[in-house]
Amino acid sequence: MTDKPSVIFVCVHNAGRSQMAAGFMSTLSGGAVEVRSAGSMPAEQINPVAVRAMAEVGIDIAAAQPQVLTPDAVRASDAVITMGCGDVCPIFPGKRYEDWVLEDPAGRGIESVRPIRDEIRGRVEALLAELLEARGA
Template structure:
């Protein structure tokens, strides 16, 4: 692992929640955190409503691509945050795990995705503050 804390966001399709979380943490950390995202059953593309909702707050995730969850990604991460992937996320000793209960934006319009986005942002801001404080 690097000197930087690393966070892995995992949801089923890696097309909405985990991508928004990764986008926020990347943007708000200014490179201070290593950020990954993956899905247990990745979709073909990022949810267009998630892309639109994030663009509204100045975070561009349009070029992101859903990725499959690998054991290596989990092992390389200090913090693993799951978002509805259930038991498909492997558990390794020495990792911190959190499960964020968030509505699934799949099939929703941007109006329904905005509150999910805002909830994710609040959680990311708290996580970032905690991770940076633990490095100090």
């Protein structure tokens, strides 16, 4: 067992919100947090507007690929952050669960995605601080 906290970000298509959250967590934690993202019904590719919005703040998520949510990925994570995956997200005792109610960036232009991106960043920053504090980092 490692002292490195782990988190999984989950949304339906794993193409926008969860990928942006994973990008922020990976970058802002500097590798101090193990990061996963997945979707209950993954899309074929990452939302290009989400990629563009993240690039504007210096984070490249262009190479990310939507992944299917598996019980093993949830089991391996300390914190499970859902963003509209509903009741398909597996529940395991002893895990921290949060549901972040966020607008879906699918089908939106960059002007509409920027505020979603910025809200995700604020939530990720708060979560990161909590995870590191809980581990005594």
